[in-house]
Amino acid sequence: MTMTPEQAAEIAALRSQSQTTRRATVPALEEILYEPLNVLDHGFVRVIDYMGDDSAVVQAARVSYGRGTKKVSEDRGLINYLMRHRHTTPFEMCEIKYHVKLPIFVARQWIRHRTANVNEYSARYSILDNEFYIPAPDQLAAQSSSNRQGRGDVLTGSEAARVLDLLKRDAAQSYASYEEMLNEKPDGSKRDEDREGLARELARMNLTVNFYTQWYWKTDLLNLLHFLSLRADSHAQYEIRVYAEAMLDTVQRWVPACYDAFREYRIGGAALSATAIKAVRRMLAGEQVDQAGSGLSAREWRELMDVLKPQG
Amino acid sequence: MTMTPEQAAEIAALRSQSQTTRRATVPALEEILYEPLNVLDHGFVRVIDYMGDDSAVVQAARVSYGRGTKKVSEDRGLINYLMRHRHTTPFEMCEIKYHVKLPIFVARQWIRHRTANVNEYSARYSILDNEFYIPAPDQLAAQSSSNRQGRGDVLTGSEAARVLDLLKRDAAQSYASYEEMLNEKPDGSKRDEDREGLARELARMNLTVNFYTQWYWKTDLLNLLHFLSLRADSHAQYEIRVYAEAMLDTVQRWVPACYDAFREYRIGGAALSATAIKAVRRMLAGEQVDQAGSGLSAREWRELMDVLKPQG
Amino acid sequence: MTMTPEQAAEIAALRSQSQTTRRATVPALEEILYEPLNVLDHGFVRVIDYMGDDSAVVQAARVSYGRGTKKVSEDRGLINYLMRHRHTTPFEMCEIKYHVKLPIFVARQWIRHRTANVNEYSARYSILDNEFYIPAPDQLAAQSSSNRQGRGDVLTGSEAARVLDLLKRDAAQSYASYEEMLNEKPDGSKRDEDREGLARELARMNLTVNFYTQWYWKTDLLNLLHFLSLRADSHAQYEIRVYAEAMLDTVQRWVPACYDAFREYRIGGAALSATAIKAVRRMLAGEQVDQAGSGLSAREWRELMDVLKPQG
């Protein structure tokens, strides 16, 4: 992550302040409030603000006058019940706001989740920094031969070196042209007095999608968990998955009971189709069932076996 | 408003607590946090939680690392600019949660605003209290003769008395039947041991829509202001307008700069049509313009005159 | 269902018209277009319009220039894949619009699904008809003793008779008072010239929530399937489930491949928790597993057994 001393000082200033509030407060999350959690080579996720805690879910489910909580075990039981039966609205009663710095191509995937509030840094209005994402060597993966949208083995040797060279060279050239076209110094004055300088909203079109952008992103707990269930999944692209994983840690700090229920019923759970259920019933009745006899496609059978196989 | 001593004690307990937080905090709103603000004969609005303040709008608009605020006058200027030019996303960065007690027919209007999170008290699961709305005498209005969905003069004398009698009689009978069909005492035991008792989810169908329900309702500042611009408007039905007015006061405490911008550019402003603008231009050029010559319908002309007429 | 001759004639007129279009068209759905499908004692669902078909899902998934379809088996395979892996956006590319007549208490559950477009008949503007829902004798259920929001046995004998009497008496009285307070004849003139008549927006508060309302309701296929998965479920209240079931039939006519995938992967499928998966793995390995040893609660164990038990 790259941050100027001024930015670090702004964050430190925020972290040094404290106020008194009657609101539900979560010390474990306050600990890391405003702090950048590093992701990829220049990115980060920072929790900027939050509303509610585990009790707020319980309180809303009970439409209570006070905090609404009873014994911890009863509250956990209620949260588990809500998660299991997809009674979703109480999870919408908690809200969190992040500041995220991320490559443009990651931002393009992320923004597809529509039930969130977003304010992005504007390259019509301001000049983007010279920061772009270059994969670490162990993430320089070949195209998967079995999955059209997946990764295969890691590239090595001269191919890996060549790819890194191309990525770095093109991003650097891209930015150099951007600067030249803008014709603007950091203080806003012209670099070359004889030229006008291209409009910012046009010059930006020359940047590659591995350049970093940043935004404020705010959502409720239900939609956050939905986002994380898709983006922390093994099928998600690595470059967005690492953001999701950093955010999962913030969820664990924030609402530990909801987090546990989420692991039990979503992340760690599995959905079986009608045909898969029939196959499992037959297996439990002692029948030998194979793919052909199961009625499942080869791919579905493999997915079912992944669910049912004993774990090392 | 009707509240049991237990409910009052739960609220008092919440209000007596205080925590330390690094989050943006608004003392003027903390003052009334959790407190019921009375509305109609048995209803209320309570602020349960909030996220952000005026600075959070500024911070998001600037995608800043720290609080993002500069001088108060610059921040106000930015907020005014955002409001005027309908740059809406920064206003989504503040969030507020209310607990509301309201008649069912008001809830039915309210719920049409979809961009909010809601948890309502469930009459499938629990038994509704014997509380229904009866208009105060000065709100017992006749049908407007000019506006199909508006109110005319206040009813008086025997007609008013008869209406109040009918409303009270029918609501009371409605609830008496509800209780009889449920056959359930407050402690859950049967009233009449020889009967089963009708399912709660069925028995509730006998209640009139002036019975009170309650919910947790959470939304962001942008959508709250949109809700208030429609429901605090003079064309809104009185019974929902009084809720909107109570909530406007909470907005003023919470985000005073946004509130002022909202009054200046929304509540106190006006939208002119293309034809109305042409008429105003001609008037300013010294021309005498009347409705017939303006190209506006009689109704639009009246609306324009309301905007342009000198205020006493 | 109650419909005036004028309304029936309007529907017949619409059904008798036909136009030529280049759009994707579904003859099986056209057959029932505009026709009311009866639900409950006075309600209905009518398909008013639709956009897209099974191919539209395929077309969007492939971002194709033409219809996008290949062989029927490939298209079905793609739809199954999308449904199984929750690639949801292609299902948003089909849209349907219904006209629904339903009791207010059903409308109150229904409206909680926010991702739809709604226009409801306005009782501020117009007068509601004298139509209310009375359960059929086999739906007059007692409160369930095991499930706080469920139904138990059907009431019989004098208790059933008494409940029906109360429901009918109170609704009738409710409406009689409504009419008296309105003081308005069908032609808009006054019933009693000496009285004003209460404003419509106030008089309606005297109606019980089993009175019928109606609305236009439009949504995309994804959100419709989500609605149906919750409301056609056995845990849904009977009075909304019958609407969902009528709508399921329209989905089968409209997008048969999506419908089949929905039955296979949603309605007929099941979600297992992390702990349930572990239990199933042990069972398949030949171990005897009981509830205590499974780590599941009694209720979760019962739900798992319901999934795994051999079907008669």
Add this chain to the structure above:
Amino acid sequence: MTMTPEQAAEIAALRSQSQTTRRATVPALEEILYEPLNVLDHGFVRVIDYMGDDSAVVQAARVSYGRGTKKVSEDRGLINYLMRHRHTTPFEMCEIKYHVKLPIFVARQWIRHRTANVNEYSARYSILDNEFYIPAPDQLAAQSSSNRQGRGDVLTGSEAARVLDLLKRDAAQSYASYEEMLNEKPDGSKRDEDREGLARELARMNLTVNFYTQWYWKTDLLNLLHFLSLRADSHAQYEIRVYAEAMLDTVQRWVPACYDAFREYRIGGAALSATAIKAVRRMLAGEQVDQAGSGLSAREWRELMDVLKPQG
């Protein structure tokens, strides 16, 4: 616009088909159905499907059993009334679906409108074409000196030539490296047998944001008009405005009465602030009002003068 003969043939095939339907149908829109409307150097907008017409708005507002229309003048009057008083829900009853080809930086602005359904061509799954946007000479604008996010004069001479050179050179190099890293021929075989080829989801990060992407985009009329009011506005960036303008023409064909109301009350209208209204009242009363005395900022005063000044 660039289109392969296969794509052109697919479109021609769709256009040559016709079906019979009972649905509301709009001949003027059918005329251009599926046809690409060229935008920028390689982009287009195509109407793929639609639901409803002007009557559908009227029908929903009246919750009618038939088409709901009365005399044309009454229907237009109702549509004007709904638009003027922001009774928005009836406009949600019409739906339209577009296929759009657009530069990535335009797609990034566009996607901020969340109330739409989107399926984008996936560069994780497929390979992007070698097509990028280069501004026409008359759009090669300098940065505005007065507006931080606007354009000034058009660049000329050697500066213009240099900018075009840089844009073309960098995009071309960007794509050449993309192809080299992918190491994939159009038929999917390897270009260089000795190399693996970088995963598509990684290689794409090297493309500049002026490369073209494409998507299916579907929305309702209300949200479409909101999108167009912002993106067809003179403050919108030229490269998205030309898409909005092409779409405005499709709206005029589709729902001419709504389109006229939109021009009268939105596009051609203006919003006045509370302070601006006061100033206009004083002017109309014959007072000389200048900026200082008006209470408006210099910028707001200028905006007001733009509204009020006589039009050439």
